[in-house]
Amino acid sequence: MKIQISHIRKSYRHKEVLKDITFSAFSGTSIGILGENGCGKSTLLGILAGALKADEGEFLLEEPSLSETGDLLHRPALRSHVVGYVPQTTPLLEELSVKDNLRLWYPGGSDTLSQELKSGVLRDLQVHDFLNRQVLKLSGGMKKRVSIGCAVANHPQILILDEPGAALDLVCKQVILDYLQGFCRQGGIVIMASHEIQEIVSCSRTFILKDGTLKPYTFDGDIGKLVHAL
Numbered sequence: 001m002k003i004q005i006s007h008i009r010k011s012y013r014h015k016e017v018l019k020d021i022t023f024s025a026f027s028g029t030s031i032g033i034l035g036e037n038g039c040g041k042s043t044l045l046g047i048l049a050g051a052l053k054a055d056e057g058e059f060l061l062e063e064p065s066l067s068e069t070g071d072l073l074h075r076p077a078l079r080s081h082v083v084g085y086v087p088q089t090t091p092l093l094e095e096l097s098v099k100d101n102l103r104l105w106y107p108g109g110s111d112t113l114s115q116e117l118k119s120g121v122l123r124d125l126q127v128h129d130f131l132n133r134q135v136l137k138l139s140g141g142m143k144k145r146v147s148i149g150c151a152v153a154n155h156p157q158i159l160i161l162d163e164p165g166a167a168l169d170l171v172c173k174q175v176i177l178d179y180l181q182g183f184c185r186q187g188g189i190v191i192m193a194s195h196e197i198q199e200i201v202s203c204s205r206t207f208i209l210k211d212g213t214l215k216p217y218t219f220d221g222d223i224g225k226l227v228h229a230l
């Protein structure tokens, strides 16, 4: 599988946030998007996930096993089949329990859900411990794990995450990173926005989003140099 994102542009009224975003990624790789607050990371991820509309550009998918491919920006049905999205804010219904939220996302009903809890993604994300609790009463890390569980319910090949580890403790960040690395090992593609060193070093490739364009950046452990480049 290969994705090719080309010439994405986006303006909010007269403010041009994305000028020309172009990059590609292959199966088994994770792409980290870094950049200062307000540089446009969430806007870019929202466009790729279908939550926002681009003014121009393409998001092409090449996958021999799929009977249909094409520009995911204009193919919402195909996109919802192949792309999972974890936005910065929780997409969960706070009044419901974790289990009831998951039931809304897992298409196969209780059997699929039980299976995923026993030996699948929900076990990897360790959500059993708080399955019957109301989302309202969960910590940020617990909510993030459930949100990822919901985003991958349809077994997408591409997972887009907006700052997955923000404000989480080191253990929780690691649970999520381990899951994402397993997702890539199984042939998936991860695209994430991040301000976290732990996440940045885990990515196969990183880019800095600045002045509306992406520039490749290789983090060598020197935080001062990274801050200067942002």
Ligand SMILES: Nc1ncnc2c1ncn2[C@@H]1O[C@H](COP(=O)(O)OP(=O)(O)OP(=O)(O)O)[C@@H](O)[C@H]1O
Pocket (backbone or CB within 6 Å): 012, 013, 017, 035, 036, 037, 038, 039, 040, 041, 042, 043, 044
């Ligand atoms: N709906 C909107 N209408 C107008 N301007 C917007 C809108 N959404 C975002 N912006 C502006 O677009 C720019 C990019 O915002 P965006 O949220 O994509 O940045 P970001 O890099 O994700 O920031 P952060 O790191 O703080 O999450 C900012 O200047 C923001 O104020």
